[in-house]
Amino acid sequence: MVNDTRQLNRMAVLTELLRIRPASRKQLAAASGISAATVTRAVEQLIAEGVVVEASELVSVQRGRRAVLLDVVADRAFVVGIDLGASNTRMLLADLVGTPIARRELVTPVEADAAHLAEWLASAAREIAGERWQRVAGLRLGLPGAVGRDGSTISNAPNLPQVEASGFLELVRAAADRPVGADNDANLALLGEQHFGAARAAPTAVMVTIGAGLGAGIAIDGRILRGARGVVGEFGQLPAGPLGTRLELMVTGPGIMRLAAEAGVRLDSPADLFATDASEPVRALRAHFDQAMLIVLTAATVSCEPEVIVLGGGIAKSLARDLGRYETVLEHHLGAAPRLLASELGDFAGATGAVVAALHEVYRGMGIDERAFGDLPVATADEPEPEPADRPR
Amino acid sequence: MVNDTRQLNRMAVLTELLRIRPASRKQLAAASGISAATVTRAVEQLIAEGVVVEASELVSVQRGRRAVLLDVVADRAFVVGIDLGASNTRMLLADLVGTPIARRELVTPVEADAAHLAEWLASAAREIAGERWQRVAGLRLGLPGAVGRDGSTISNAPNLPQVEASGFLELVRAAADRPVGADNDANLALLGEQHFGAARAAPTAVMVTIGAGLGAGIAIDGRILRGARGVVGEFGQLPAGPLGTRLELMVTGPGIMRLAAEAGVRLDSPADLFATDASEPVRALRAHFDQAMLIVLTAATVSCEPEVIVLGGGIAKSLARDLGRYETVLEHHLGAAPRLLASELGDFAGATGAVVAALHEVYRGMGIDERAFGDLPVATADEPEPEPADRPR
DNA sequence: TGACTTTGATTGCTGAGTGAAATCAAAATG
DNA sequence: CATTTTGATTTCACTCAGCAATCAAAGTCA
Known part of the structure; x- marks a missing residue:
């Protein structure tokens, strides 16, 4: 049989158990829509295979037989x-x-x-x-x-x-x-952020990592978008500045230092760019940086309309208090903006x-x-x- | 039963028939991996429902019983x-x-x-x-x-x-x-282009339409990407020019005319921008246009790494002979470029x-x-x- | 304390539905 | 005209789901 119902049902039960772990047979039947009889038989086999065990019974709070909790053998x-x-x-x-x-x-x-x-x-x-x-x-x-x-x-x-x-x-x-x-x-x-971090419950999300380089990942409906040759998310290649300077050269750590040097501004580290008490020339640089960031964020938004954009990497750490501002500008430009969140998993x-x-x-x-x-x-x-x-x- | 095998198999047969229309029961069995017996029964039901008919028999070229061709009742x-x-x-x-x-x-x-x-x-x-x-x-x-x-x-x-x-x-x-x-x-x-036009056999593709406005559609693995609020593909919103001018204002018909007017260049129609014998000032404008186009194409490439980018709309018609050039530049910038094709369906x-x-x-x-x-x-x-x-x- | 109720799990049974193989059908071949 | 070949159908044995009855194990109540 091309479609092995047995196997399908067994896996549906297992999937449900992974989702709502631990759970009783009855819960699994309800959650998966499979009859209790079939769930019993599926669980029987899963236990025989050693994939699932009967865990402790639930403390009884109501009358009736206690449900036996099942769990995956983690x-x-x-x-x-x-x-x-x-x-x-x-x-x-x-x-x-x-x-x-x-x-x-x-x-x-x-x-x-x-x-x-x-x-x-x-x-x-x-x-x-x-x-x-x-x-x-x-x-x-x-x-x-x-x-x-x-x-x-x-x-x-x-x-x-x-x-x-x-x-x-x-x-x-x-x-x-x-x-x-x-x-x-x-x-x-x-x-990682989608399953355990800032993009929890955001099946469509983008993560932009800014540090020594600029990288981005795109996930659509819970599926990572992986191009044939890995060009996906290379927003750093977008031309930005006047002479078609690539974004990557404006927004990353080395890029910031280079631009500062060119402008004759002294920065000890890229983080100085984001100081609240920065001098006037640094602020001018900062404005350029913000403009470049907005291009990245616009491109990310427009590429798949993520619910969330997660920002990670060294530079992004300095941006924590600017996320709200970026969000507002995006909202204003596009009519709809994703939430901007800092990486939780770091x-x-x-x-x-x-x-x-x-x-x-x-x-x-x-x-x-x-x-x-x-x-x-x-x-x-x-x-x-x-x-x-x-x-x- | 949660998983109705019968229905599943019947639909698998129908799907296969839609794909390799017309086909005999045997072909369908081979193509779908379902046994001949089941295909016979599924087809029986599909015929009873009026979805499928037995068409003319195949002219026999070999010995043996002739295959009866089936077809969808179109x-x-x-x-x-x-x-x-x-x-x-x-x-x-x-x-x-x-x-x-x-x-x-x-x-x-x-x-x-x-x-x-x-x-x-x-x-x-x-x-x-x-x-x-x-x-x-x-x-x-x-x-x-x-x-x-x-x-x-x-x-x-x-x-x-x-x-x-x-x-x-x-x-x-x-x-x-x-x-x-x-x-x-x-x-x-x-x-349309994916099923009957330039993007045939390109399940991942982008179509950029440039005319009075700039629009884009993105399809990933044969599925149109539709954002929650339709922001997907709005590459026109990307800031491009020095003062953060939106791309839409540089690359569309009205945008071209406006830029020309600002530069003091006289254009009778946007198409004049693409004349091979253009004057020097027009060529300068054209260079700006090309730069903006490259941003659009880069953004499109980087958003999902399409196999093909289809260009449509009034302005795109004037670009037919430049596609190769754009492709080369993209390839050079990104290391990998999609094919650029003109719309076939117009x-x-x-x-x-x-x-x-x-x-x-x-x-x-x-x-x-x-x-x-x-x-x-x-x-x-x-x-x-x-x-x-x-x-x- | 024991009959009763309630809830979860299991099992007997039936019907749906598949695939393998046998059979039927219809052609070409010699 | 028997034989071979190929496609379609039918027979048959088997799997497996779900229903409903039953079993299991608790609490409740008189």
């Missing part, structure tokens, strides 16, 4: 989400339902060649997983560059050129002996998103319908922030 | 696609598989109020359908303005403000006594897209999975252009 599988940055690398170990187990922040061995970098990544992943390594189902890598739609062609990573080496992912895969996927880091950061947004992407890969392997990924895993109210690592360094 | 239902423009209105009557039956080009009664406009549309639709009106399953309206995600809130239509009146669509619906949907005209033009792109959208609505009503819409209806090789209307005027 420690059945783990994933490692890795944000491989040009200077720092963040790693997050999480279980099957997205609960963060451990985090690491490491200095990227930028001098290492592709092979050594791959080795290093694999051993760091082994280290963070510890004795759980056997159960690690896959790694996900966020890279500071463009990743093609096939998920293996990597290009445009000037800050970490090793990863462009053909076969780099293959090396990691071999070294870790696990499935390894890759994505652009801005995309993953957005995915430096770990990318790694968090990598965890989500890795989990989606695992879910796909289990047979769960991709259309349910938009709200899986669901952020549990009490753990938006990962618990501190058991052994940070 | 004249079982019709749709009217309407492109309601600020000056002209184009209508297209098409059958269930998208074959154009008749076309009209009418002068929009711009002076009419919402109620009269609705009346006029309904009677024009009745007229084009003639005795087929009974079988017209629905109308689709392309409007020069923003249509909200709900498909009923209309805003930002300065060139035809009547349609913004609340309840306008309801009036058309009542006057025509048929389901009526609405969409932005640029979106529909893109849909003035009727919007109406064609409206037909496609109306058909999708009909298909949805029949129970066909939305994920199949991307390639339904399929352009038949020998009729990319609608046949001349039976009574044009």
Whole structure:
């Protein structure tokens, strides 16, 4: 049969359980629209497979038989989400339902060649997983560059050129002996913010990361938009200034310093541009910066009309108190503006998103319908922030 | 049963038949992966419902029983696609598989109020359908303005403000006594080009329409991107020039004339800007125009990395010989560029897209999975252009 | 304390509906 | 005209969903 009803129903039950975990059979039947009899049988099989367990019974508050709560066996599988940055690398170990187990922040061995970098990544992943390594189902890598739609062609990573080496992912895969996927880091950061951060409940959202460079991720209806060659979100390439200067050269840290130097203004760091007590020439520079930012935000809005634009990266931190103002101007120009929010996950947004992407890969392997990924895993109210690592360094 | 396998299989067979029309039961079984027995039963029911007929048998070229070709009953239902423009209105009557039956080009009664406009549309639709009106399953309206995600809130239509009146669509619906949907005209033009025009086989594409205004439609994986309030594709709102001039004021017909006047250059029409033997001052203007166009094209590329950008509208006609040049520059800036193509459907792109959208609505009503819409209806090789209307005027 | 009520889970049963394989149908071939 | 080949249909065994009856385990009430 092309359409295996049995499998479909079993996965519908599992999906619902992941969503409203923990839940009784009856709840699952109601939520999924499947009959109680079928849910019983599906759960029976899921328990036999070891994917689901009967958890403690609900304390009874009403008459009648107590419902038996079911839950996913969260420690059945783990994933490692890795944000491989040009200077720092963040790693997050999480279980099957997205609960963060451990985090690491490491200095990227930028001098290492592709092979050594791959080795290093694999051993760091082994280290963070510890004795759980056997159960690690896959790694996900966020890279500071463009990743093609096939998920293996990597290009445009000037800050970490090793990863462009053909076969780099293959090396990691071999070294870790696990499935390894890759994505652009801005995309993953957005995915992270959508599932556990500022863009919660915003299936259509954009994340703009401004730091040493300008990157952006776009998600539409809970699905990350990944172009064939990773050009999506390259708003930094838009011509802005008079001579067609690219936005990237006006809005990023290095760009700000360069413009200041050209204008004969002395800035100790890009952050000085945003001081409230800035001098007149700095304010003039600031006006230019704001104009450039508005182009970025307009382009982002107009590209997909996101409900939320999340701003992340070093420069964005200085913009926190300007978001309302930007929002007003956007609203005025376009008639409708998305909410502008600062990143909630900060430096770990990318790694968090990598965890989500890795989990989606695992879910796909289990047979769960991709259309349910938009709200899986669901952020549990009490753990938006990962618990501190058991052994940070 | 939540998941009615029978219905699912029947629709899978019908979808396949719409795709590879006409086809034998065996072909359908092979194409859909469903067993021959089930296909026979599904077809039996589809024939009983009057949706499918046995057509002529295939002339036999090999030994064995002849395959009986099946086909969709194309004249079982019709749709009217309407492109309601600020000056002209184009209508297209098409059958269930998208074959154009008749076309009209009418002068929009711009002076009419919402109620009269609705009346006029309904009677024009009745007229084009003639005795087929009974079988017209629905109308689709392309409007020069923003249509909200709900498909009923209309805003930002300065060139035809009547349609913004609340309840306008309801009036058309009542006057025509048929389901009526609405969409932005640029979106529909893109849909048309994707199914029957320049963007054939480009599920991810952008269409930019430049005439009296600047509009754009974006389609991702065969799905038109429709923002909550229709801001998607408003690239014209991007600030471009020195003082933050909006692109719309630089690249459209009126914008060109205004800029020329400001620069003290005399242009008889916007088209003069693109003359090969233009004078020096005109060339300078032209350089500005090109720069603005590149912003639009960059923004479009970066927003979703389309395989194709289709250019339509009055101004775009003058750009035909520049597309290659633009492509080269884009390629140079972004490392990867979409193909730039001129609209193939021209003035009727919007109406064609409206037909496609109306058909999708009909298909949805029949129970066909939305994920199949991307390639339904399929352009038949020998009729990319609608046949001349039976009574044009 | 025990009959009764209530709620959740399980099971027996029936009917829907699929696919494999056998069969039928209709053609060309030798 | 028997044989072969190909497409369509039918037979048959099997899967599996849902309904409804039943079982299980609680609280309630006299």
